[in-house]
Amino acid sequence: MRTSPALRAAALAAAVTVLLPITACSESGNKEGPDGPLAANAAEASSSGDLASQKLTWKPCPAPSAAQGGGQAPTPLPGGTSWECSFMRAPLDYAKPGGGTIELALIRARAKSQDKRIGSLIFNFGGPGASGVATLPAFGSDYDKLRARYDLVSFDPRGVGRSDGVECESDKQLDARFETDGTPDTSAEVDAFVKDTKTFAQACEKNSGKQLPYVGTTDAARDMDLMRQVLGDKKLYYFGISYGTELGGVYAHLFPKNVGRSVLDAVVDPTQDSEQSSLGQAKGFQLALDNFTQDCADRGDECKLPGSSSKEVEQGISELLTKLEKKPIEGLGSRRLTETLATTGVAAALYSKQTWSLLEQGLDEADGGNGALLLALADSLNGRSDNGQYDNSMAANTAINCADSKQRFTADQTEAKLPEFRSASKIFGNYLGWSLMACTGWPVQGAWNTPDVSAPGAAPILVIGNTGDPATPYEGAKAMADALGEGVGVKMTYEGQGHGAYNSGNACVQKEVGGYLLDGKVPAAGTVCK
Numbered sequence: 290m291r292t293s294p295a296l297r298a299a300a301l302a303a304a305v306t307v308l309l310p311i312t313a314c315s316e317s318g319n320k321e322g323p324d325g326p327l328a329a330n331a332a333e334a335s336s337s338g339d340l341a342s343q344k345l346t347w348k349p350c351p352a353p354s355a356a357q358g359g360g361q362a363p364t365p366l367p368g369g370t371s372w373e374c375s376f377m378r379a380p381l382d383y384a385k386p387g388g389g390t391i392e393l394a395l396i397r398a399r400a401k402s403q404d405k406r407i408g409s410l411i412f413n414f415g416g417p418g419a420s421g422v423a424t425l426p427a428f429g430s431d432y433d434k435l436r437a438r439y440d441l442v443s444f445d446p447r448g449v450g451r452s453d454g455v456e457c458e459s460d461k462q463l464d465a466r467f468e469t470d471g472t473p474d475t476s477a478e479v480d481a482f483v484k485d486t487k488t489f490a491q492a493c494e495k496n497s498g499k500q501l502p503y504v505g506t507t508d509a510a511r512d513m514d515l516m517r518q519v520l521g522d523k524k525l526y527y528f529g530i531s532y533g534t535e536l537g538g539v540y541a542h543l544f545p546k547n548v549g550r551s552v553l554d555a556v557v558d559p560t561q562d563s564e565q566s567s568l569g570q571a572k573g574f575q576l577a578l579d580n581f582t583q584d585c586a587d588r589g590d591e592c593k594l595p596g597s598s599s600k601e602v603e604q605g606i607s608e609l610l611t612k613l614e615k616k617p618i619e620g621l622g623s624r625r626l627t628e629t630l631a632t633t634g635v636a637a638a639l640y641s642k643q644t645w646s647l648l649e650q651g652l653d654e655a656d657g658g659n660g661a662l663l664l665a666l667a668d669s670l671n672g673r674s675d676n677g678q679y680d681n682s683m684a685a686n687t688a689i690n691c692a693d694s695k696q697r698f699t700a701d702q703t704e705a706k707l708p709e710f711r712s713a714s715k716i717f718g719n720y721l722g723w724s725l726m727a728c729t730g731w732p733v734q735g736a737w738n739t740p741d742v743s744a745p746g747a748a749p750i751l752v753i754g755n756t757g758d759p760a761t762p763y764e765g766a767k768a769m770a771d772a773l774g775e776g777v778g779v780k781m782t783y784e785g786q787g788h789g790a791y792n793s794g795n796a797c798v799q800k801e802v803g804g805y806l807l808d809g810k811v812p813a814a815g816t817v818c819k
């Protein structure tokens with residue numbers, strides 16, 4: 290999703306990182322290939338034309354680096370197919386293709402049938418800032434049917450993970466940053482919040498200043514077209530999720546004739562600027578919370594949270610957050626659960642209906658003075674492993690968002706907008722309202738207020754909206770389909786809960802997507818799956 294950094298990161302992986310232990314890899318190099326330095330892995334080239342002819346060397350994938358989130362090396366897919374990794378060289382600045390280059394990390398699993406193979410299906414899982422190299426294997430079994438005719442491919446976009454990942458603050462500094470009050474009420478708290486935001490921007494400029502002008506969505510879209518050529522495909526076959534839908538839309542605008550079968554799931558509204566997007570998310574997360582609290586109320590005594598109605602259950606959550614603002618409680622180790630971290634934990638669990646039970650348990654335990662589970666949920670969204678290491682998704686998220694968006698807000702401007710945000714959501718309004726200041730003090734100017742995704746002449750692009758999506762509200766799907774243009778954007782609806790549709794496991798959604806990607810059968814516009 291094109292998210293405010295308060296709700297950034299790999300949304301689809303949130304449930305996985307909460308439910309499974311995270312063991313971060315001790316390696317720190319973002320610029321090494323699977324077996325060491327990259328230099329021999331991609332062709333040295335001095336122009337984008339030469340780069341299109343580079344030959345990739347595929348090797349067994351290592352364990353993800355700390356910047357990618359750590360963990361174990363990916364296990365083979367059903368049937369024994371192993372994951373392979375490589376690096377591709379791309380221009381740092383596409384306006385100067387003969388200048389410096391950067392390395393982009395790639396991962397793939399080969400198609401089951403080379404005889405029936407269509408090409409490479411490239412995935413982007415959103416954020417922005419999510420490592421595709423780390424995320425694709427985690428969900429590989431969900432996409433295994435698509436491997437009947439495609440190599441499954443993903444990548445770390447420029448500035449992310451091993452693709453010359455943006456570096457800003459240390460793990461210790463990030464711990465302190467996330468403990469800062471993200472919903473300041475007093476002038477002293479506002480001053481601390483503004484100082485913290487500017488300090489982060491300064492750290493990014495100090496450690497990654499040369500990269501920051503070149504990590505925007507337009508550059509990433511150009512990288513995908515180079516990737517298409519290097520992989521040997523005449524068309525780009527694409528599956529974009531959350532922010533990946535915006536990236537897919539920008540690609541379609543830049544290269545309409547190169548668009549192959551493409552799916553956009555959990556769709557960003559391309560007509561909204563960053564302020565409108567954050568306000569839309571406040572409404573979306575409020576809707577998801579309403580659905581959660583209604584489910585709790587409907588289950589009566591089976592639900593651990595107090596309240597006989599949705600409104601009463603939400604009131605209990607609000608009261609808990611108020612208590613935490615005044616007095617944080619025990620969390621994990623020496624870390625405390627603050628109001629801001631608790632709100633982040635609630636948001637993390639609302640990404641998927643599968644984690645509602647964890648949210649219920651975490652809120653119940655926090656009400657009893659134990660904030661460990663809510664803090665773990667917050668860590669999953671903030672990219673923190675259980676040994677205290679952070680991936681670089683927050684740094685990358687901020688860098689990409691601020692390279693894209695022209696909007697910059699002062700504290701006074703932000704405070705003036707808070708009533709509208711609070712009206713949209715009592716729980717998330719202030720939290721998302723203050724996130725408007727994420728680009729305050731950023732050293733690079735943004736490219737646009739909203740991206741152009743019009744793509745006349747492109748092949749049909751399937752656009753899937755989920756009526757219960759908190760992070761990318763349903764209305765974004767219609768806006769994207771319309772903006773792509775008549776005959777290009779094909780809107781489909783999933784009446785469900787959580788962020789995205791395909792990974793919900795809904796048989797109807799997977800049938801329609803598979804029919805298009807595998808057989809070229811475009812679903813009828815307006816198709817509804819329940």
